[in-house]
Amino acid sequence: MVNFRKYISGITVLASGFFLAQSTVSTVLYTPAYENQKSTLNLPSPITSMVEKAILSPKELVDINVNTMMSDPVLKNATWGFVVYDPKTKKVISSYNENTPLVPASTTKLLTTETALSLLGENYRWMTQLEYSGSIDENGVLNGNLYIVGSGDPSLGTNKAGAWSYKEIVSDFVSGISREGIKKVNGDIIIQTALFKGNISRLPENVVWLENNNYYLPAGTTQEINPANEKLIVKKGNSFSAEKKYFYVSPYMNQMVYADKYDGDGILTTKLPDAPAYLANSFKTTLVKSGVSVTGKVTPRMTDGTPESRKMISAYKSPTLADIVYYTNQHSDNSLAEALLKTVGFQKLGDQTSESGRSVVTEHLKDISFDLNGLSYVDGSGLSRSNLVTPISQVKYLTSLMNEKYYKTYLTSLPIGGQSGTLKRMFLGTGNGQIFAKTGTLSRVKTLAGYMKTNSGKTLVFSLLVNNYSGSVDMVKKRMEKILEPALDL
Known part of the structure; x- marks a missing residue:
C-alpha cells in the first residue's frame, strides 16, 4: 500500500482555501436513507475532487479511493x-x-x-443427426429404425444464441424423411446419446442464491410431469415474480433445473429437462400428423453393443462455440x-x-x-x-x-x-x-x-x-464504479 498521509495532507492544505471561501460547509454522514438521495457517495466533495485531480496523478487517486473504501460503511467489514x-x-x-x-x-x-x-475452437458445433437403419421398399415403407443421435448440444431447442427451436428442427427432420421417400416407419424412433447420462448435480437443500436479480432455490414438489414440462408446487408465502427465474432440483431428472415461468398460485413451470426425449416425441407426433405412420415407440438407447448399419438423413448443427460463449x-x-x-x-x-x-x-x-x-x-x-x-x-x-x-x-x-x-x-x-x-x-x-x-x-x-458486504447490491455497484473511475485516466 502507498503512504496516503502525504497525499491527504496536501489535499487538506490546498483545499482549505476553497472551503474557507464557502459561506457554509456541510458534512454528510452515512445513513441508509442517504443512499437513496441523488447526492454522491460518502466521499470527498466535488470541490475536493477538483483539487485532487489538479495535484494528484490518476494512480494516486485510485489508491486514495481504495483507502477511502476501507472505512466505508458498506465495505469496512467486508x-x-x-x-x-x-x-x-x-x-x-x-x-x-x-x-x-x-x-x-x-x-x-x-x-x-x-x-x-x-480446447474446442471458436467454430466448434454440436451435431444432432437423424439416421435410419434397414431398407426402404418400393412403397416407401422403412423396415428399420429411425435414430436421433445427439452430442450434448446445450442450446438444443432453446433459441439461445441463434439456436433453432424444436419446431424448426422437427420440420427439417420431417423434410429429410420426405426426401428419402419414407411414407411409413416399421420400427422405433431411437434416441441415442451417451453424453451427459450421468450428469446429476446435487446441491444442499438450504442453498439460496441471488444471481442477476434472479433467485435460485430448492422449492416444493412436482406435479403433472410430462415430456414437455413439469410443474412445481411451492410454499405459500414465498415471494415469486414473473420477471425472475427459479432454481430447484428436479425429481424427474434429479439434476439442476431452471423454472422459466411463474404460473401464479404457487406454481412454477420449467422447460423440458430432457431435450432429446422431447425432440423425439415431437418428431413422432409431427410425422404421424403429416401422414407418416410409426409402428414402434420412442425409446432411449444410451449404448449399443451391436450397432446397426445406418444412413444419415439430416443433421442439425448448433450455433458455433463463439456464439454460445457470447450468450453465456x-x-x-x-x-x-x-x-x-x-x-x-x-x-x-x-x-x-x-x-x-x-x-x-x-x-x-x-x-x-x-x-x-x-x-x-x-x-x-x-x-x-x-x-x-x-x-x-x-x-x-x-x-x-x-x-x-x-x-x-x-x-x-x-x-x-x-x-x-x-x-x-x-x-x-x-x-x-x-x-x-x-x-x-x-x-x-x-x-x-x-x-x-x-x-x-x-x-x-x-x-x-x-x-x-453490508447494504444492497446497488450500494456495492456504486462503490465499484467509484474505485474504477480514476483508473480510466491512467
Whole structure:
C-alpha cells in the first residue's frame, strides 16, 4: 500500500482555501436513507475532487479511493480484493488484498468459457443427426429404425444464441424423411446419446442464491410431469415474480433445473429437462400428423453393443462455440456454462461428468501457468460458494489471453459497461463503453473482472471481488464504479 498521509495532507492544505471561501460547509454522514438521495457517495466533495485531480496523478487517486473504501460503511467489514494491472509492463498499478482467495461468483465463467474456446475452437458445433437403419421398399415403407443421435448440444431447442427451436428442427427432420421417400416407419424412433447420462448435480437443500436479480432455490414438489414440462408446487408465502427465474432440483431428472415461468398460485413451470426425449416425441407426433405412420415407440438407447448399419438423413448443427460463449457471458447463463464444463470433459477424457470437466479445466489452467494458489474451481457457472480465486491470479490470467488467437472473440463476449449484457446498467456515465468485464452476484457477493480501455488508449486489466458486504447490491455497484473511475485516466 502507498503512504496516503502525504497525499491527504496536501489535499487538506490546498483545499482549505476553497472551503474557507464557502459561506457554509456541510458534512454528510452515512445513513441508509442517504443512499437513496441523488447526492454522491460518502466521499470527498466535488470541490475536493477538483483539487485532487489538479495535484494528484490518476494512480494516486485510485489508491486514495481504495483507502477511502476501507472505512466505508458498506465495505469496512467486508472481505474484498482489488487489482489494476498493466499488461504491457506486467506490473500492478494499484492493489488491495490481491492475494486473498475470494468467492468469484459468475466471474468463474471467465475460466470455463476460455477453456472451451482454447480446447474446442471458436467454430466448434454440436451435431444432432437423424439416421435410419434397414431398407426402404418400393412403397416407401422403412423396415428399420429411425435414430436421433445427439452430442450434448446445450442450446438444443432453446433459441439461445441463434439456436433453432424444436419446431424448426422437427420440420427439417420431417423434410429429410420426405426426401428419402419414407411414407411409413416399421420400427422405433431411437434416441441415442451417451453424453451427459450421468450428469446429476446435487446441491444442499438450504442453498439460496441471488444471481442477476434472479433467485435460485430448492422449492416444493412436482406435479403433472410430462415430456414437455413439469410443474412445481411451492410454499405459500414465498415471494415469486414473473420477471425472475427459479432454481430447484428436479425429481424427474434429479439434476439442476431452471423454472422459466411463474404460473401464479404457487406454481412454477420449467422447460423440458430432457431435450432429446422431447425432440423425439415431437418428431413422432409431427410425422404421424403429416401422414407418416410409426409402428414402434420412442425409446432411449444410451449404448449399443451391436450397432446397426445406418444412413444419415439430416443433421442439425448448433450455433458455433463463439456464439454460445457470447450468450453465456452476456447473459451469465448458468446452464450453458455447466454444459461447456461437461463438454470439455467429454472431448478430452471421454467422460461427460462435471468431475471430468473440472479436471480438464484445472489441467488447462496449469498448462497456461495460471497461479493456482488460492484457486478452488468447483463448478462451471460460479453458483457454488466453494469456488475461490485471488484477484491477482485473475488479472494475470486475463493478461495472458491477450496474445491468444481467440482473444477478440473472448473480449467481444464480455458485457460492456453502460451498453450490453449484465453491465448495461453500470457505468452509465464515466466508463460507458470502456469497461469490458464479467459480472458476478451471489447473496453478499459482488464481483467484476475484465478489461478497461483508458482515456489515453491503453488497455488495462482489473479484478474487483467483494465478499460479505453490508447494504444492497446497488450500494456495492456504486462503490465499484467509484474505485474504477480514476483508473480510466491512467
